[in-house]
Amino acid sequence: xxxxxxxxxxxxxxxxxxxxxxxxxxxxxxxxxxxxxxxxxxxxxxxxxxxxxxxxxxxxxxxxxxxxxxxxxxxxxxxxxxxxxxxxxxxxxxxxxxxxxxxxxxxxxxxxxxxxxxxxxxxxxxxxxxxxxxxxxxxxxxxxxxxxxxxxxxxxxxxxxxxxxxxxxxxxxxxxxxxxxxxxxxxxxxxxxxxxxxxxxxxxxxxxxxxxxxxxxxxxxxxxxxxxxxxxxxxxxxxxxxxxxxxxxxxxxxxxxxxxxxxxxxxxxxxxx
Amino acid sequence: xxxxxxxxxxxxxxxxxxxxxxxxxxxxxxxxxxxxxxxxxxxxxxxxxxxxxxxxxxxxxxxxxxxxxxxxxxxxxxxxxxxxxxxxxxxxxxxxxxxxxxxxxxxxxxxxxxxxxxxxxxxxxxxxxxxxxxxxxxxxxxxxxxxxxxxxxxxxxxxxxxxxxxxxxxxxxxxxxxxxxxxxxxxxxxxxxxxxxxxxxxxxxxxxxxxxxxxxxxxxxxxxxxxxxxxxxxxxxxxxxxxxxxxxxxxxxxxxxxxxxxxxxxxxxxxxxxxxxxxxxxxxxxxxxxxxxxxxxxxxxxxxxxxx
Numbered sequence: 001x002x003x004x005x006x007x008x009x010x011x012x013x014x015x016x017x018x019x020x021x022x023x024x025x026x027x028x029x030x031x032x033x034x035x036x037x038x039x040x041x042x043x044x045x046x047x048x049x050x051x052x053x054x055x056x057x058x059x060x061x062x063x064x065x066x067x068x069x070x071x072x073x074x075x076x077x078x079x080x081x082x083x084x085x086x087x088x089x090x091x092x093x094x095x096x097x098x099x100x101x102x103x104x105x106x107x108x109x110x111x112x113x114x115x116x117x118x119x120x121x122x123x124x125x126x127x128x129x130x131x132x133x134x135x136x137x138x139x140x141x142x143x144x145x146x147x148x149x150x151x152x153x154x155x156x157x158x159x160x161x162x163x164x165x166x167x168x169x170x171x172x173x174x175x176x177x178x179x180x181x182x183x184x185x186x187x188x189x190x191x192x193x194x195x196x197x198x199x200x201x202x203x204x205x206x207x208x209x210x211x212x213x214x215x216x217x218x219x220x221x222x223x224x225x226x227x228x229x230x231x232x233x234x235x236x237x238x239x240x241x242x243x244x245x246x247x248x249x250x251x252x253x254x255x256x257x258x259x260x261x262x263x264x265x266x267x268x269x270x271x272x273x
Numbered sequence: 274x275x276x277x278x279x280x281x282x283x284x285x286x287x288x289x290x291x292x293x294x295x296x297x298x299x300x301x302x303x304x305x306x307x308x309x310x311x312x313x314x315x316x317x318x319x320x321x322x323x324x325x326x327x328x329x330x331x332x333x334x335x336x337x338x339x340x341x342x343x344x345x346x347x348x349x350x351x352x353x354x355x356x357x358x359x360x361x362x363x364x365x366x367x368x369x370x371x372x373x374x375x376x377x378x379x380x381x382x383x384x385x386x387x388x389x390x391x392x393x394x395x396x397x398x399x400x401x402x403x404x405x406x407x408x409x410x411x412x413x414x415x416x417x418x419x420x421x422x423x424x425x426x427x428x429x430x431x432x433x434x435x436x437x438x439x440x441x442x443x444x445x446x447x448x449x450x451x452x453x454x455x456x457x458x459x460x461x462x463x464x465x466x467x468x469x470x471x472x473x474x475x476x477x478x479x480x481x482x483x484x485x486x487x488x489x490x491x492x493x494x495x496x497x498x499x500x501x502x503x504x505x506x507x508x509x510x511x512x513x514x515x516x517x518x519x520x521x522x523x524x525x526x527x528x529x530x531x532x533x534x535x536x537x538x539x540x541x542x543x544x545x546x547x548x549x550x551x552x553x554x555x556x557x558x559x560x561x562x563x564x565x566x567x568x569x570x571x572x573x574x575x576x577x578x579x580x581x
Contacts, residue, residue, distance in 0.1 A: 229349040234417060
């Protein structure tokens with residue numbers, strides 16, 4: 001028997017808040033009971049049975065499938081268990097997640113992992129803007145846990161991030177780590193303009209040919225980074241590619257900034273040649 | 274010290290194993306992992322940190338290198354050493370740990386220092402205190418629920434765990450090697466120490482792991498807490514009651530501190546067997562142990578049971 005699979009029906013034409021559908025919420029329920037679960041939409045509510053084709057067994061896991069980007073807040077607030085996401089998801093995936101594991105094979109829109117506090121989100125595909133970034137009415141963005149993206153991410157990733165680890169095996173857009181408070185973002189691909197804008201503390205780890213060094217970062221020279229070795233050893237457990245990127249570097253160049261905001265943040269630039 | 278007597282005799286390679294026991298005491302202990310750019314420099318830091326730490330009588334703690342670690346066994350993937358340190362209480366242990374890491378590890382080129390035990394309920398500060406050396410320029414990183422401190426120093430950066438943890442421990446496991454002459458006792462102890470260094474969870478805190486001046490509690494001088502164990506001094510054989518054979522020329526002791534009774538028992542067994550390999554024909558007469566009648570220390574290591 002396969003995992004409980006909820007396939008969004010093509011006739012659903014408005015965003016649906018899917019946050020209440022979690023492994024613990026569906027466990028022990030019959031298909032009939034699941035069908036009657038109510039989901040908020042922009043204009044009212046839909047039942048699970050109206051929005052999804054439902055099949056499988058919850059004891060074997062939970063998978064959500066969507067190809068329209070209309071499912072919002074998937075895995076929001078998740079505290080335990082595993083959740084599989086397949087296809088194209090909307091905004092705020094894993095918002096406020098506190099534990100458990102989410103694997104998205106596909107892509108998601110904006111504000112994924114905002115206010116996430118624990119657990120692990122893996123995205124095998126692209127993420128939109130504001131990955132781990134603070135919502136407009138929030139003080140901080142990502143605040144714990146691990147986010148791994150094997151694909152491109154948009155602009156403003158890590159905006160006002162407070163804690164946690166983001167690993168991007170792909171390119172990142174502009175304003176990476178803007179106003180970052182703490183935490184670590186590793187990007188193995190290219191990085192857009194204005195990385196570390198107004199950053200307070202925290203670490204951006206990038207490739208030497210990935211970006212133009214921002215002018216508001218002070219050159220602290222080449223360093224033997226023990227922290228880099230520690231970071232590589234720790235992240236090897238979740239992303240061998242990101243770990244290899246750091247541990248195979250010829251040397252590490254350290255820049256501190258944003259100097260307009262105390263200069264305690266760091267840009268670790270790993271030389272590839 | 275006294276040796277209790279039981280009727281059962283045991284021999285290993287002709288060497289008599291006394292029917293007696295080692296009496297050991299509760300302590301508090303911890304382990305830290307020291308890494309550096311090379312094995313040599315990790316050793317310098319570990320060696321300095323564990324210097325002048327043979328006995329709590331006057332050193333404040335007992336400490337030693339437990340074993341060398343390969344890069345795969347350390348948090349940062351660099352060569353390292355596991356170091357253990359023991360004291361009579363949490364407070365004394367915390368102070369000794371702070372002082373030794375601060376003066377001997379933080380100062381050592383390319384070093385880093387990490388907790389070497391699983392989280393417990395009695396934290397011992399490492400970076401939590403040492404971070405202030407960074408004078409406000411220090412930063413911290415939380416990874417996998419552990420907080421690490423990064424302190425800017427002249428050679429680059431000193432990285433350490435925020436805390437390690439105090440664990441219940443045992444100090445004073447021991448055995449004595451009685452031999453016809455000094456070089457035999459020494460060679461037997463060297464073999465014992467070489468074998469014991471492969472046992473995890475123990476250290477032998479004395480120089481080279483061996484004590485030449487085993488002590489007894491008390492002294493004729495009121496100010497001294499301990500004095501020479503005269504019953505095992507071969508040069509006093511003719512004039513005091515003693516526990517030696519007529520041709521015993523030298524006695525050496527190996528003291529063991531460890532995180533568990535099992536680890537100490539294993540170390541004693543491994544060490545005694547290695548010491549006895551020289552055999553009676555090469556001068557090793559007996560293996561004995563030191564105790565206080567069994568009424569002071571709650572941990573007793575009976576030699577015959579340890580070797581069973």
